[in-house]
Amino acid sequence: MAIKHITILFGILFSMGMVLTSFAGDDDDASKQIERHNMMNHINDERISLGLSPQMKKHQLANMRSHVEAMQTIIGLMGDGDFNAASEIAHSRLGLTEDMKKMCNMFDNENFKNLGLQFHKSADALGETLKTKDMNMSLRALHTTMGYCVECHATFRQ
Ligand code: HEC
Numbered sequence: 001m002a003i004k005h006i007t008i009l010f011g012i013l014f015s016m017g018m019v020l021t022s023f024a025g026d027d028d029d030a031s032k033q034i035e036r037h038n039m040m041n042h043i044n045d046e047r048i049s050l051g052l053s054p055q056m057k058k059h060q061l062a063n064m065r066s067h068v069e070a071m072q073t074i075i076g077l078m079g080d081g082d083f084n085a086a087s088e089i090a091h092s093r094l095g096l097t098e099d100m101k102k103m104c105n106m107f108d109n110e111n112f113k114n115l116g117l118q119f120h121k122s123a124d125a126l127g128e129t130l131k132t133k134d135m136n137m138s139l140r141a142l143h144t145t146m147g148y149c150v151e152c153h154a155t156f157r158q
Contacts, residue, residue: 047157050109057158063103070094071146078130078138086138087130094123094145112156119148 052060070093077086091097096117104116122145129141 047155049157052158083130083133087127090123090127090130095127096120096124115152122148
């Protein structure tokens with residue numbers, strides 16, 4: 001009798017184990033996990049899409065990579081105490097040049113366009129502040145300009 005009970009008990013435990021591993025099997029499927037993750041990201045991404053063409057997307061990302069590089073250069077030059085060179089980079093690479101104005105005006109979304117123009121103006125203000133060679137004021141101006149990077153990225157996506 002006792003052996004029969006033990007056999008039944010093992011039978012139950014075994015089939016429970018099978019059910020559990022079949023669930024775990026689903027979770028271990030890497031491609032399914034990535035798919036689910038992407039779906040969730042899409043659902044949770046409430047940023048406004050700019051609806052760009054593939055060519056505009058590529059162009060924008062290249063421009064953005066140039067922005068982040070310019071920021072790194074400015075910070076490095078500030079560390080070296082070369083405020084004039086940092087100021088020149090702020091104006092020429094991030095400021096409201098004719099090229100940047102043209103690029104911002106290519107976008108249909110008015111809010112995006114305005115944020116872009118304000119960002120470039122703040123970079124010109126940063127350029128002027130850097131000329132004072134005042135580290136604290138320059139850091140504050142850098143903080144303001146980077147605020148536009150953060151704000152725009154939180155609001156818009158391609
Ligand atoms: C007016 C809006 C706006 C401003 C200002 C802005 N960006 Fe962007 N940036 C974007 C958008 C839109 C994308 C694409 C994001 C997406 O679709 O997820 C982007 C993408 C990027 C990327 C990703 C590039 C890649 O190749 O994947 C980097 C890096 C970046 N931005 C850096 C910056 C930095 C640094 C600043 C400030 C100095 C800045 N951006 C200011 C709108 C902006």
